[in-house]
Amino acid sequence: MKDQSTEENILQAAVSVFQKKGMSGARMQEIADEAKINKAMLHYYYKSKQKLFEAVFRKAFEKFAPHINQVFNSDKTVFEKITEFTESYISFVMENPYLPNFLIQEINNNPEFASLFFGSEIAPNPLRFKKQIAEEIKKGIIKPIDPRQLLLNLFSLTAFSFVGTGLVRGILDLDEKHSKL
Amino acid sequence: MKDQSTEENILQAAVSVFQKKGMSGARMQEIADEAKINKAMLHYYYKSKQKLFEAVFRKAFEKFAPHINQVFNSDKTVFEKITEFTESYISFVMENPYLPNFLIQEINNNPEFASLFFGSEIAPNPLRFKKQIAEEIKKGIIKPIDPRQLLLNLFSLTAFSFVGTGLVRGILDLDEKHSKL
DNA sequence: AAGTTTGTTAACCAAATGGTTAAACTATAT
DNA sequence: ATATAGTTTAACCATTTGGTTAACAAACTT
Numbered sequence: 001m002k003d004q005s006t007e008e009n010i011l012q013a014a015v016s017v018f019q020k021k022g023m024s025g026a027r028m029q030e031i032a033d034e035a036k037i038n039k040a041m042l043h044y045y046y047k048s049k050q051k052l053f054e055a056v057f058r059k060a061f062e063k064f065a066p067h068i069n070q071v072f073n074s075d076k077t078v079f080e081k082i083t084e085f086t087e088s089y090i091s092f093v094m095e096n097p098y099l100p101n102f103l104i105q106e107i108n109n110n111p112e113f114a115s116l117f118f119g120s121e122i123a124p125n126p127l128r129f130k131k132q133i134a135e136e137i138k139k140g141i142i143k144p145i146d147p148r149q150l151l152l153n154l155f156s157l158t159a160f161s162f163v164g165t166g167l168v169r170g171i172l173d174l175d176e177k178h179s180k181l
Numbered sequence: 182m183k184d185q186s187t188e189e190n191i192l193q194a195a196v197s198v199f200q201k202k203g204m205s206g207a208r209m210q211e212i213a214d215e216a217k218i219n220k221a222m223l224h225y226y227y228k229s230k231q232k233l234f235e236a237v238f239r240k241a242f243e244k245f246a247p248h249i250n251q252v253f254n255s256d257k258t259v260f261e262k263i264t265e266f267t268e269s270y271i272s273f274v275m276e277n278p279y280l281p282n283f284l285i286q287e288i289n290n291n292p293e294f295a296s297l298f299f300g301s302e303i304a305p306n307p308l309r310f311k312k313q314i315a316e317e318i319k320k321g322i323i324k325p326i327d328p329r330q331l332l333l334n335l336f337s338l339t340a341f342s343f344v345g346t347g348l349v350r351g352i353l354d355l356d357e358k359h360s361k362l
Numbered sequence: 363a364a365g366t367t368t369g370t371t372a373a374c375c376a377a378a379t380g381g382t383t384a385a386a387c388t389a390t391a392t
Numbered sequence: 393a394t395a396t397a398g399t400t401t402a403a404c405c406a407t408t409t410g411g412t413t414a415a416c417a418a419a420c421t422t
Contacts, residue, residue, distance in 0.1 A: 126353060161333055167285050
């Protein structure tokens with residue numbers, strides 16, 4: 001009687017719950033309910049809450065990484081990369097509104113755990129990007145800037161408007177109840 | 182034998198724990214331990230976890246609001262405001278590293294609860310700031326920009342470097358184990 | 363068809379957790 | 393000093409929560 005993937009079903013429900021409530025806020029029962037299965041199944045497929053969380057985190061990380069790799073490893077110019085990143089990132093977040101916040105949050109809450117991922121294969125490698133920046137500066141294509149600073153700005157201006165949505169909305173919507181930034 | 186404020190003591194411990202772990206991650210026992218008092222005292226002074234959390238949230242909100250009011254209500258030019266905000270905000274966050282992230286997080290997790298604060302007296306009012314922007318644009322002092330966009334950018338470039346510290350560090354520190362942005 | 367493996371459930375369990383209570387202690391007013 | 397009100401503690405309680413078990417069902421295997 002196996003709906004061809006209960007396991008995938010569970011993971012999907014776990015993604016939904018974990019990304020909204022975080023590791024400590026999520027409840028195994030709620031995940032089970034969302035997946036419409038018995039709570040015991042969670043432990044049958046994923047040994048523990050921690051393991052299930054890991055699966056969710058890994059999935060999120062793997063979904064997010066390509067957008068950074070696009071910047072780090074493509075053959076475009078820095079300028080093109082910036083344009084492409086913002087565009088793809090924004091449409092990405094529209095489809096996964098909780099994902100960036102989830103990543104940021106859990107990385108902050110659990111740095112040692114997160115560092116396992118940053119040290120792994122799937123983590124983007126910034127080396128090439130840094131060289132490119134240096135080259136383009138030398139050639140006078142872009143103004144001198146620390147690559148770290150550039151990346152930080154790029155991230156800030158794209159990511160924060162989503163991460164900080166609630167705050168910004170709270171402040172700005174006071175006399176504009178309907179604005180959609 | 183009343184150390185002139187057990188109550189303040191508790192609140193301080195609660196701030197520390199709640200800001201690091203959030204509402205759902207915080208444990209009453211941990212707060213009691215940090216305050217070096219019996220857990221029952223938490224309920225003696227602050228009826229419940231939710232109430233204690235509210236006190237912490239209010240305190241954070243009240244600490245944060247002046248920095249926005251500085252932008253909204255001072256008599257400086259927009260340009261000066263931007264400079265002043267970034268400076269004061271950065272030194273503020275150095276002293277309260279967990280605060281912005283805490284606010285953002287709990288606002289996202291609990292919009293209805295947060296809206297109580299945004300609707301209240303202590304919440305900054307952006308009206309004057311919006312008028313100022315419109316005026317300065319008319320006078321040709323600054324380029325045309327939606328005030329919401331300006332504020333969003335200002336926030337993003339200042340706040341995110343702290344909120345997203347973990348992520349950015351994770352990506353960038355791979356081949357620079359010691360950088361301190 | 364019988365047996366074996368895999369999937370699923372209801373009931374249960376132990377630990378963690380927010381919260382309470384009653385008694386003890388301290389300080390202050392009378 | 394004694395009564396009174398405020399403060400603090402240890403022990404306790406009920407619920408929640410992550411996790412387990414045993415029995416049952418479905419699906420392969422032979």
